[in-house]
Amino acid sequence: MGDPTDFIVIPKIKVIYFSQTPNGQVLLEGTLNITAHNLLFYNNDENTFTILYTLFEKIEKQALQDGVRCQLILKTKTFLEYKFEIPSQEEMNVIAKSIEQLSNIQELNNIEVYFPFLYHPRNELLCPIAYPWNGYSDILSRWGCPPGKFLVSDLNRKFTVCPSYPREVIVPSICSEDNLIESAKYRHGYRFPVVAYYNKKTGASLLRAGQPLVGNMQKKCDSDKKLLNACLVTKQRGRIIDTRTKSNATQWVSKGGGTEQPGMYPHWLLEYCELERPEAMMENYEKLFKICLEQGTPNRGAHWITALSSTKWYHYVMTAMQTALKIAGFLQTDSSSVLIHGTTGTDNTLLLSSLTQLILDPYTRRLEGFLELIIREWILGGYPFRARTMGLLESEKERGRAPTFLLFLDCVWQLMRQFPRSFEYKDTLLLLIHEHTHASEYGTFLGNSMKERSTHKLNDRTFSLWAYIHSIRDSFENPMFEENFACLWPCIYPINFICWQRMYLRDPVLEDEIQHYEVKVKEVYEERDRLRKEAQRLEDIFLRLKVASELMSANKDGEQKTDTGDVKMGTVTGKKGTETSQTDTTNSPDTVTNRTDKTASETGPTKIPDTTTSETGPTKIPDTTASETGPTKIPDTTASETGPTKIPDTTASETGPTKIPDITASEMGPTKTPDTTASNSDTVANSLSSSTTDNPVKQDDPTAL
Template sequence: MEFAELIKTTKLENVILHRPFCEPIECALCITSHQLLVSSRKNDGDELWLLHSIVDAVERKATPTGGSITLKCKDFQIIQLDIRGQDEFNNVANSIDCLSNLDDPRLLYPFYYPCNFEIVEDGWFAFQIEKEFSKIMMYSDAWRISYVNKNFTICPSYPEAVIVPKSINDETIIGIAAFRCLGRFPVLSYLHKSNKAAIMRSGQPMVGTSSKRCKEDEKLINTVLGSQKRGYIIETRTQNLAQLARSKGGGFEPEVHYPLWRRVHKPIDRHSSLLDSLSKLIELCNETSSSMDKFLSRLESCGWLSHIKDVLMCACLVAQCIDQEEASVLVHGSEGMDSTLQVCSLAQVILDQDCRTVHGFEALIEREWLQSGHPFATRCKHGAYTIPSSRTREQSPIFLVFLDCVYQIYHQFPCSFEFNEKFLIMLFEHAYASPFGTFLENCVKQRKSLEISKKTVSLWSYINRPDKICEYLNPAYEPNSAVIWPSVAPQSIVLWEAMYLRWSIPQGFRHEIYNAISDLKDYEKEMKSKAAKLRTQLLQLAIANR
């Protein structure tokens, strides 16, 4: 396909641009294969670059002399273009509509992005499983790296290398994969340093109505327990849904075959209900004229904060089992690609100081989301503005819910994170539309088949440069090795203003706050340095006067 076939009007003058917090300006519009450029003819440098892939919905309002095109974006921004001339109006609208809905990933911008910066560290090789495993080996020798999934023959959505119990051989794992949904057999997600308790994740067991049994699966699960008396299976579906899954071949671990494991149901919503909830939230946040009572009522009825609370509660339960009860945990829902990853990731943020650093959090995203088969291309295909009739059950803001939960913890422990909320917002934006290849496709197998690591640039290569990462550092950060326990009380769960209100309420005050904190921290360092020098001088004087 030639991009020129989709672009009927490449350049257009006298376009009126409307965007948040700016006066309408007369601009020139240029449509390229991957971007929309709108630039002012009066003010140099006043321009807007927009990836076509960030556009979620294109709305048209025709007039006798042309019309208005409203671009509703996946980052929640709304942009309006007033265009003169019926033909130009239709050409521009049709072009953006087509270019924002390309299905072939090879036609997306990451495959055409010209890297204009020096790569200090190649992000495609920054988070190898061998590096993560070397940390585990420092305090436990009960695990190993298995390459049983070489060429993705056992589980298409898993990476080729996974960490499993050392005592379980590859033949046993092959048998277990046949018993678990989509071949997603139990793998290690996290090992707690202090007590060796483990978090494992998997797909549901395929027990069906006949209560099928897999002794290899039982052996692996019980091996994880070690000297521990009991473990917990955290089920992210309701008991009714888990029971219903048996009629479709799925189900849950029968207590009779897993007597040392206690099953706990902590239901988490996913898929279309989440996207509906997000759409209602964004609609509410865009209405700045609502009364207080109406705003609070609609905020509650949209259900978004309830979703956040449910995920946080489940993650806290997992962390509690690991840290306080010293019991290992297996987490799964149905496929183990969505709520399972949310819970396992958040539990690590709570438990592990390293996951609250920039590098550690990037490693968490890489191993628990990108390498673990969260289907980013499917889940993030559409956002809050897509009309309900165009949505599918598979499109859902699972990753955004995770980032929102991390923000809730950050909000309660603002000095325990090396990164700031701008870092989380940046990850959200790149998950939905990006010039980099990191979040393309649904799993490692698909990325490998498209040679994404060879043909595109990694997001980590871009943001980890010294001159770039400074934007995302928290000036109030103080390393905290303790487990941090967020409150999940209703009054503790807050609306993430910098994410959902940034296009309706100016956020400049946040930059002023960050700058003020940064200045205070610099001043504190300067005073500490002066104090240290004065102590040295006093000591020298005391010695000289003896």
């Protein structure tokens, strides 16, 4: 392959670009530049864009009515259309031929012809980066695998066992390297069974491989059988899902292939899933591409829907989803391990393995988890991106093309449509990834295998798409996302599968409406999040106030119970500590009350206990139960008509405690209810005690009490 510039005859030409906008078609005069790697259009109004040649799918030429000017129509693999008016037929033919030759460059031997090797981003966040994960060991930990069940084998570190496998794979620990090598020789493309997913709930494993090389001789391989049986759950039979039709699988027997026979694998049950071969899918993809970009498609009616059905594309989508759902049921409900394989194990096998994990593993529905899934199952799994995506539809090199990865993205979108809150990312992420699988300035999808990428040192010489995605991840986040840890069980009736208009129709008016809708949805959910935070804040305040109120109430009840108990039991302070005892106000030898008026005694005047310290022990406070009338009031001794009440001498007496004169009801007025609160009762008792021992009260002082 020579220098790409050898194909450029007319490097620059004045053209008119037919721009499709939400307001209709706009004609822009400008210059079209044909460079070594992309097509560049620019005009004085700064309407500039570039298109990598590898993005083109089909080139069409049309003559205009005047017979002089011509129209060059460039259709892309992303279902977009670019129309340019060229001044003459001759110039258009020359330019069209140059674009066709530059679009069919596929040889990787001369790696300098690929744009990712020449791309140097200005953004410092974009740096050479391998993959957004830390290897298979972390994956085993996240899956919750029991210690010793599986191991990360580097048997293929030099790509000598299987050229399409990565350096490391997950295999059962019980299998030796010799077992793996023997199994590899028994499988198509040396793709021996490897673990793609482990269900920690049931202990079942998901494996993928190439078809067994049974042939007409009905060959057997004990190492292959041992590898598969090591993944079985106790007392449960495994399932083998052959992605091909039964007739197609049988045809491969004469070519040395085939499928597992029941007699060879008695612990495994075989099923076929009726998915089309990649070559057959490609034929129907061409039909899909044609009807999506045909003229007049904005006014799509019954005729267009019938044409869409004839492509069988959504039959493929439905079949893939039904099979993935069945596999997920085997793993999650039946506790049965599953082996998936087709012919090569690189197309439908990876499709079903990936969809099954999306159904079962909630981590794959997060942005980082989805990128990891694509890395593990498609890039490291050996999907030949270069062979499946490069070249024009009508070129001779189109024979290796297949739309399997596009089918996978469509199935993901169908899941997202049925479970809009379970995915952290929007379909704009799917659209971006699809575009970069065909044409990219990054080396992420360049090459057919890890061996090929390693040979040309793509990780060191090119930049990563994942770094770019992480730098703008906010634009892919789904505002409706609420993490769902349950399995997703979608409806799989034909009516549930609809056309992914944002991918296939690319209508500017429709895209404008979708973007407007997304902005409104984002605003609504941002307001919802704000209200949730405010509600949480108010709830926290309410709970704190509630707890504080309960504590205050508990403290108050505790104080009341303590005070009531203290008053009932009495508080005795002696030399050896504090003693409490039940006090009888009538029989206690330490508290004596002499009544001089029986009438007053019957009405219950307030009695003040003797506070003089006696030889028999400390003074005891009588029982004063709680009253509804309020705190205890000490009788007013100034209310007597005869003058101030004389308080007898309260000094210690040998004959016994001093007797306090009885104050009758007639003289004092209504009886005052004793105080039961801790503060008042303690204050009264303490004041009386201190007045007796430290500061004797004068008998003629009416205010002493």
